[in-house]
Amino acid sequence: MKELSIQQAATTQGVSRRDFLKFCSMMAGVLAMPKGYSEMIANALANSKRTPVIWLEFQDCAGNSEALLRASRPTVSQLILDVLAVDYHETIMAAAGEQAEAAKKATIDAGGYLLVVEGSIPQGEDGAYCCIAGKSAIQLLEEALPGALAVVAIGSCAAFGGVPATSPNPTGAVPVSTIVGGKKPVLNLPGCPVNPVNLTATVVHFLTFGELPAMDDLGRPLFAYGARIHDNCPRRGHFDAGEFTVAWGDEGHRKGWCLYKMGCKGPVTFHNCPAVQYNDGTSWPIKAGHGCIACSEPGFWELGAYNQADLQRYAPPATYAPVQLPTQKLDPATTGVIGAVAGAAIGAAGVAAYKTLSKPDEEPTPPPARTTKK
Ligand code: SF4
Numbered sequence: 301m302k303e304l305s306i307q308q309a310a311t312t313q314g315v316s317r318r319d320f321l322k323f324c325s326m327m328a329g330v331l332a333m334p335k336g337y338s339e340m341i342a343n344a345l346a347n348s349k350r351t352p353v354i355w356l357e358f359q360d361c362a363g364n365s366e367a368l369l370r371a372s373r374p375t376v377s378q379l380i381l382d383v384l385a386v387d388y389h390e391t392i393m394a395a396a397g398e399q400a401e402a403a404k405k406a407t408i409d410a411g412g413y414l415l416v417v418e419g420s421i422p423q424g425e426d427g428a429y430c431c432i433a434g435k436s437a438i439q440l441l442e443e444a445l446p447g448a449l450a451v452v453a454i455g456s457c458a459a460f461g462g463v464p465a466t467s468p469n470p471t472g473a474v475p476v477s478t479i480v481g482g483k484k485p486v487l488n489l490p491g492c493p494v495n496p497v498n499l500t501a502t503v504v505h506f507l508t509f510g511e512l513p514a515m516d517d518l519g520r521p522l523f524a525y526g527a528r529i530h531d532n533c534p535r536r537g538h539f540d541a542g543e544f545t546v547a548w549g550d551e552g553h554r555k556g557w558c559l560y561k562m563g564c565k566g567p568v569t570f571h572n573c574p575a576v577q578y579n580d581g582t583s584w585p586i587k588a589g590h591g592c593i594a595c596s597e598p599g600f601w602e603l604g605a606y607n608q609a610d611l612q613r614y615a616p617p618a619t620y621a622p623v624q625l626p627t628q629k630l631d632p633a634t635t636g637v638i639g640a641v642a643g644a645a646i647g648a649a650g651v652a653a654y655k656t657l658s659k660p661d662e663e664p665t666p667p668p669a670r671t672t673k674k
Contacts, residue, residue, distance in 0.1 A: 330498070358421055416452045420475060461599075487513075488515075498521070563593075
């Protein structure tokens, strides 16, 4: 049977030309490219064949596979399945046993596939903690490496070790990149779970430009992990104004105030959640009223969900008020510098945040009493 291009495959799935172009525009947006690039993406996808994918799953909760399956925006979900020809995914494929292994072997023998790895790799006890079909995760990964174009470590466990690698790390879990050891390019797509839009955008970039997108020093694509959540957070105005939630259900929480004091790690986390959101742009943790837990950062599980992020390390006084100084009084010289550097408005906002964060927490406003209808 003649192999279809991605656009042709999309058409057979009922995706109209209009929806296809809308998808290309959205991908250009997610990839932080100028609008004109959507045409380049459309041309590339109109001529590209689907990318074969081998998806290996090791030590994790399968949350990233779940996230892929939950992408329900019609054109996107169809296109995800059309852009990615997932030849082997032991969790979701219909085949099982020898049939599944045969599908994987055929793809490995053909080469030229994208190797997506979900979950961390246990090195303890010679890899005995995670075995599939009699082979350890280390063996399975090394077996699939030679024919791979590139490796995508999907989710925080694969990218950074995640929960399995948290102290005391009983299985000796390591990130995928440790096992790959430079033999193939590795792109990390952390998140707990990953946002499937970022996986699709990575593949679209690969098909359009023939290379992986630019990455930061943690191997994360800059289009998705280049901006700090705190800088794009819809609650940021409340942070600057010194308006904080100090107890779940208090007045500030009900009014949508900043969640920093509840442990929000937005100031130390780089991810495009505010722009892309989860569940097809429906919501994300901060919008839902819970602070960011830094799930796309290394070692996030060790940070403690309710510990306050260390602003001093990430928020230089030139751009933020010195909110963590161990004094109860404002330093006029400091606030003057802030005003001079950032302007009167930012200076005033900084003073408000300083005032609120540099004094002990006030008694939280109790949530309203629940009334029961009689
Ligand atoms: S601390 Fe969290 S909730 Fe507050 S502005 Fe920053 S990212 Fe948003």
